[in-house]
Amino acid sequence: MKFQVSSSLTYEVRSASTLILSIHALRTPTQAVLEEVFTTEPYLKMEELTSVSGQNRFVRLEVNEPMNLTVSYKATVDTEFELIGQDQLEAVPVVQLDGEVIPFLFPSRYCQSDKLYRLAQSKFGHIEDVYSRVVAITDWIYRNVEYLSGSTTAQTSAYDTIIERAGVCRDFAHLGIALCRALTIPARYFTGYAYQLNPPDFHACFEAFIGGQWILFDATRLAPLNGLVKIATGRDAADAAVASIFGNVTGTSMQVDCQVLDPGFVAFTQRKARTRALSVPG
Amino acid sequence: MKFQVSSSLTYEVRSASTLILSIHALRTPTQAVLEEVFTTEPYLKMEELTSVSGQNRFVRLEVNEPMNLTVSYKATVDTEFELIGQDQLEAVPVVQLDGEVIPFLFPSRYCQSDKLYRLAQSKFGHIEDVYSRVVAITDWIYRNVEYLSGSTTAQTSAYDTIIERAGVCRDFAHLGIALCRALTIPARYFTGYAYQLNPPDFHACFEAFIGGQWILFDATRLAPLNGLVKIATGRDAADAAVASIFGNVTGTSMQVDCQVLDPGFVAFTQRKARTRALSVPG
Amino acid sequence: MKFQVSSSLTYEVRSASTLILSIHALRTPTQAVLEEVFTTEPYLKMEELTSVSGQNRFVRLEVNEPMNLTVSYKATVDTEFELIGQDQLEAVPVVQLDGEVIPFLFPSRYCQSDKLYRLAQSKFGHIEDVYSRVVAITDWIYRNVEYLSGSTTAQTSAYDTIIERAGVCRDFAHLGIALCRALTIPARYFTGYAYQLNPPDFHACFEAFIGGQWILFDATRLAPLNGLVKIATGRDAADAAVASIFGNVTGTSMQVDCQVLDPGFVAFTQRKARTRALSVPG
């Protein structure tokens, strides 16, 4: 399915600063970036970083003097999802996990799974099938956490959300990840562009490692799972922030868009994902 | 300098379980493992994991039935440190950091640097020289946090230690890392064997990235910096736990030892590290 | 119903110290202390405090020199409970609450009701009848929090228990209080002696203000509601600690006992308290 995604961010830069941005569509075996344009106004030296944690295409910008900065990205992306039946979605025991997957069992800044063992076990421990278990986690978050713009900050973590029961997509994702890890299911944070997300914005959800694949879950139910274009994955938002800023800089505006280019898009929603899952091989 | 290090851990395993252990001395350009023996009693299938986050030599053990398990490790390790003068210890601006180093600027489970910007800035922001700044952080922790065995748990983080002012080596390290990152200095967790640590145990301290190198700091002052044999580095203890256990398992005992094999060991302590630093190129 | 209650506490006092103890049975219109003996060994000057917050009979002991101290209390107490039908248990609107009751709507050290509005509302807000609502809170705690000796400390609060889902009677009480207050139901902490509590110890539970009376609830289900002899009530354990110690003192042992003196005790348990409640007019 082909998507056209775009984003435009403006900043007021008040001193020499460095920005690390994560807004490029990721290139994976199942997500091809057919064409893309990344520009800054004014023109700035930039560099794509490699080898950082998680999967991403961090771009580093050096701003040497105060300015109003506009960063724009536009791409055509072809994504390919695979629908997988529940029979292929078995739990992978720790003893068979790849070394690369194991860190996604560990607690991280916003996903304090080590504090949630008892809660996770008591709420979801009785569900035998691992896929059903993560679906149940996702449903529980949807029912028990209120989606409330502005209710949380960049410091809010899964721990807080369990108490306060409100948050945005980032918080829903962190809680899902933390509960999975507490049950020894590897889970990671996903950021991307999302078709039919309203109001348009960057989106966050999560992937759990089941049946040897990363399976997509979205506890917010705000966008179809097959309408997502991946920007990055990481342990949590600390690894995959849209922008990490070093210097005296204020974001002044943000515009995000995601459109389907092919006709005949049929939404595969979290609600439908009862016995069949969406795999994101990348 | 040659060291003989050893550790022996016993577990009561009550059900089929998986253990991921991190007790092997790391192999780095400046730390050679001359010989080593790793055994389990009874004999178990084991596997060294590669490619997980951080630097380490995780060993995964599969235990299929209840048993009393003993894990033993013994190695002769040759480490090489480099003393670096303060003139070579300049700050590396974010714009010049390698992609691999950047994640060590981000907050992590036990090092919530994002909550400590103002505190770090007000206490250490006035210190121009970056090396002196991290020395000041280390001194501040030494003076303001009481080393108190048993005062903290596996859930204790830098956030808690700022309040409660007590902890063990792990907590001292987490606080040092969090304060560095809050000041945009990359920092990571270090675990290892430590000569002259009393009582003998695994040790934890931290490395900060200064002058293009990872420099060792130990806010506990409990062991000479040049008496350390590295086991692992990672973002924090979540990445570098001595043992991650999946199953019904209880640790029942632990013995750790570290001896110098060469004559003429001259301790280079944190206290001495005022204008010259110990680099750990590995 | 007549009870004989007793407690004996021993302390190692290492410097001049002051102890404030709360182990006397309270005197209320419905709880008569028929006889009581309070002794210290060695003999110490002591004073009963009046006018402190909550209801209690704090005793202050001055210890001028290092010693091993034994404090003993024994009393015969006659308690009178009233069983009230659900039809008399209506909510009292804030506008009709006595000034003395209103502080029990406010958050306190261990009962951060201000953080739990959304959670309380979503879990219990749909239950119309206020008595059924508090019964539901009590049931929910019983089902969702594990009673686990040693799992918490004197710093543990309702906030922590929501996350960690384990605790002792004190933690169960704090959580019950916090959830009530979050729903604008006045609630207070209760400590006392408890018949059939096993192992014997001081007990804690809570009272909610319903139908113009303080009604007793015990989310632990560990002792019959009508087997309780009140020592104190307060906003939370900060107001009603068994012992507040100022000085270098360590508790070395504690023995607590509670026996029924009358024949024919019929336990009225939390489980039975579905449509009829136990009032504690004191």
Place this chain on the structure above:
Amino acid sequence: MKFQVSSSLTYEVRSASTLILSIHALRTPTQAVLEEVFTTEPYLKMEELTSVSGQNRFVRLEVNEPMNLTVSYKATVDTEFELIGQDQLEAVPVVQLDGEVIPFLFPSRYCQSDKLYRLAQSKFGHIEDVYSRVVAITDWIYRNVEYLSGSTTAQTSAYDTIIERAGVCRDFAHLGIALCRALTIPARYFTGYAYQLNPPDFHACFEAFIGGQWILFDATRLAPLNGLVKIATGRDAADAAVASIFGNVTGTSMQVDCQVLDPGFVAFTQRKARTRALSVPG
């Protein structure tokens, strides 16, 4: 010294609600309310509550239907402060404290003194004289916490402020109280009108019990100590909120004013309070 104080608050009430307001000047032996007017527009039934915790003159308003509500208060108040020399400011040992003062040693919702023993002891424990000790606490807060409007919420506590190092008057007061209690110095929250506070607002600071009297401290240094007109004292802001609202109500505006009516006001500031203190006998 005579002051004219006034406040005007407007609310949008969207359903039947109850408001408990604390904006009346307190009547104490040293603070006379010479005249006062309290009005609501439209006219509402109101009631002054007695006997609630702390010292205050809570007014309860019942609003039976949706409306725009304006509450106004205006008073002429004569306050009398006493300047006390440091020689009269000795610590009162716990054994000599009145029962009424003892609860102000206990931790409360926003003043978790039980978590701060070690920090308080290490920073201020070496200061022998109790008055100097509280002055040092006040100075330390002034130097280490940034006054930053909007940086905190109604849930922020002393615990958070220790970490985040920013807050408003309420947060400064909570931290001062918590540190005092951690050192066994009774301390309580003070709200009032403040002369020369800029921008005008309700103010909060704290009192510590020294030399048998409640002594006033203001870590913000934003208003003269002798320019304060007391509204209430309590354990913390949970006891002395300007408004506690039960119902669907939004505050829409607030105006506060405090003027000196006598000529010749000479400011006694926190900065001057080195060897002489301001007592508030009320």
